[in-house]
Amino acid sequence: MITQEKDMMKAWQLKGFGLENLILEDIQIPVPQAHEVLIKVGAVSLNFRDKAIVEGFYEPDMVPNPLTPVSDAAGTVVQVGEGVTRFKIGDRVTSHLYSKWIEGAPGPNEPDYCFGSPLPGGLAEYMIIHEDSAVMAPSTLTDEEASTLPIAALTAWYSLVTYGKLQKGDTVLIQGTGGVSIFGIQIASALGARVIVTTSSDEKGERARELGASEIINYSKIKDWATEVKRLTDGKGVDQLLEVVGGAGLNDSVQATKVTGQISLIGFMAGQSTDLNLMEVIFRQTKIQGIAVGNRSAFEEMNGAFDQFAIKPVIDTVYAMDDAKKAYEHLSRGAFGKIVIKIS
Ligand SMILES: NC(=O)c1ccc[n+]([C@@H]2O[C@H](COP(=O)([O-])OP(=O)(O)OC[C@H]3O[C@@H](n4cnc5c(N)ncnc54)[C@H](OP(=O)(O)O)[C@@H]3O)[C@@H](O)[C@H]2O)c1
Known part of the structure; x- marks a missing residue:
């Protein structure tokens, strides 16, 4: 269990715009607070948004410094905060970009609560997600595959x-x-x-x-x-x-x-x-x-359809965590299918 602030993890940190300012560091593993879950990240996938955030042309004023980038992650719940009821240790989940948009119409300020900026993203060994913002991964998909779902x-x-x-x-x-x-x-x-x-x-x-x-x-x-x-x-x-x-x-x-x-x-x-x-x-x-992606209830409905119709995400290349910059460069060159970074 992660209880000590001295517990460390590897995390990519964006410390200014440009890929040259994306740096792999050891930082503290966050401790889940009430209604939060700690995810051991299995994989993340890249979207145009992630590249635009690094390059500084996607809502640059909202990007914190430093930032753990990349919104779309899949992994396993390894610790739960007080009062968590939606998930238990061992569940496989994904992030949900508009973390507070659960169902129905969006609120006026959903972009303020997006993973991968301004909230910390998944390009790290561990990630905190509020239990309401996590979505059970389709049972038929691996972490690499499930990580491609939240935005695309x-x-x-x-x-x-x-x-x-x-x-x-x-x-x-x-x-x-x-x-x-x-x-x-x-x-x-x-x-x-x-x-x-x-x-x-x-x-x-x-x-x-x-x-x-x-x-x-x-x-x-x-x-x-x-x-x-x-x-x-x-x-x-x-x-x-x-x-x-x-x-x-x-x-x-x-x-x-x-x-x-x-x-x-x-x-x-x-x-x-x-x-x-x-x-x-x-x-x-x-x-x-x-269109601004979608809400969590549609995400859950979609995951049911992926299981029902055995839809398999198309992945172009899976990169190792250490090669995250190569993954961004590949996205810039173009791909057929998603670019994934395997974390664990
Ligand atoms: N509003 C939202 O919620 C939301 C969510 C996700 C993405 N987006 C946005 O949607 C766009 C696409 O995102 P993505 O992640 O799918 O990008 P992507 O993986 O980089 O794919 C871009 C594709 O667009 C096609 N394309 C480029 N110019 C075209 C043209 N003139 N006519 C037809 N196709 C063209 C190319 O297809 P070919 O190689 O086959 O020519 C290219 O592969 C981006 O602007 C992104 O920011 C918005």
Whole structure:
């Protein structure tokens, strides 16, 4: 049991922006307070957000110094604080990004309670999670696999299922083959949707097809991909679209989505602001739904579906804890599937 402040652990500490300021140190193992659990971290996975935090362009004013980075972690409960009822020692859990958003609508200040900034993240041997912010890991997944779920998978699930009310036979367009998008392909196809994927690579397109996509559009060859989507959908457009790119392409997404269809506005890779043709949105009565990952109850529902449909997260590479910087560099180069760091 961790009771002494002298008990130490290895933890990566961000002490200023830039990967050069990410330093592996020995720090005190935190002691769980009332209603908190101490997790022996098995693995963490990286998201675009983690890279943006290190590089200083994701809410830089909220990043503490030092910070234990990385929001998405999976591990085993090794100690519980007073009054904990949701978990016991030995349970395998994951973190939940919006740690206070449990169910229903989000509160006005959920970003103030996110792991990996401003709250300490999981790139350390141990991590504290309030019992309300931990989620039982799917029984069918390893820690490496479960660590990929909290942001990437839940964002796709919340978009498609919670807001999108995905029905069997719906047609979904998923942009790209990044972390969120691969989960989108897997979830939508498991639930019986027809999935169209845009990608810059024929090879990635083939891998997307193996995961359940039925049609692939290479957007580096077919610039007017929205017209191609309409052609594939008898001129109507898709029921739902996962917008991970953002920027001016949002206008193309409006065209590629059916009248009254839903665009889940997830990413901002091509820009955090854009000129949007409002008349098209008005005439097509497009629902543009902002997405901020999702709440814990949806996470738990999703984990049930992962077990039920035997969905296995796609992992590109697993790095050792000592090689965390190589993992960040790999994320910057691009990957097919999640980049995971094994901790223990
Ligand atoms: N709002 C939220 O809750 C939330 C949650 C998670 C992520 N995000 C955001 O969503 C975005 C994606 O995150 P991620 O973790 O999935 O990123 P990622 O793993 O780095 O994947 C990015 C993918 O986007 C695709 N892409 C880039 N430009 C494209 C274009 N013009 N058209 C179609 N696809 C394009 C590429 O796919 P190909 O290689 O196949 O071309 C690339 O692999 C980021 O902006 C991230 O911050 C938001």
